[in-house]
Amino acid sequence: MIRPASAEAETMQKFSLDALARELLKRAADSAQGRSSETVIGGHEHVLRQTVIALLSGQTLGEHENPGEASVFVLRGRVRLRTDEASWDGLHGDLIAVPPARHSLEALEDSVVVLTVAKL
Template sequence: MITPQGGPESHREEHPAGEVVGLPAQGEWLLAEAGAAGSGWASQTVVEVPGLLVTLVALKEGRGRAEHRTPGAATLLCLTGRVVLSTVDRSWTLEPRELMALPGERHRLTAEADALALLTVRLD
């Protein structure tokens, strides 16, 4: 569980339907985790209900997620910082409060500044 101060009790917290999730404290804690991780990124599922997964992603400047594919239709919302989503042919820069539907192809995510993003995936 995430404590009210944003610290971890475990790495996975369940948020049932109807529960409000406070992202600022979780985001601060997750950015600290990303800074401590060798990869420079960390993520935590904040909502999981049938057919839908919402994950908070923290990335340190200049670091990111290696090329991967999302397991279903997905959107990415940049909450803070700046991220670049890239495929083989294109790239998109997302600033705070910008949202995009992710391409179905393999992609990578890199932070141009320390960033928090919210990934929402429809699970088919």
């Protein structure tokens, strides 16, 4: 994880999502699962969580429940968010609001997304 430059910067943090995306794609390529992720803000014990996720082409985050209000911002590549009733394709720069339903996310090409979740 990218850390603040000093202890004084604890209240403000700056991340290079571009650099992290490159790093996570390399890790995904070395992973048997073809994916890699890192939470950059918040976590399970917080209301807000932002996680950068790299998926190699063809890899899927299997169907799962929506843990709260969520969005997927596509940093690189092309992804498909799917529910039983619909699907949405996202390209670089697109923001997809995750519906309050079971869903999956598939990488249509090597991709990196920022998943933002605010638990209800």
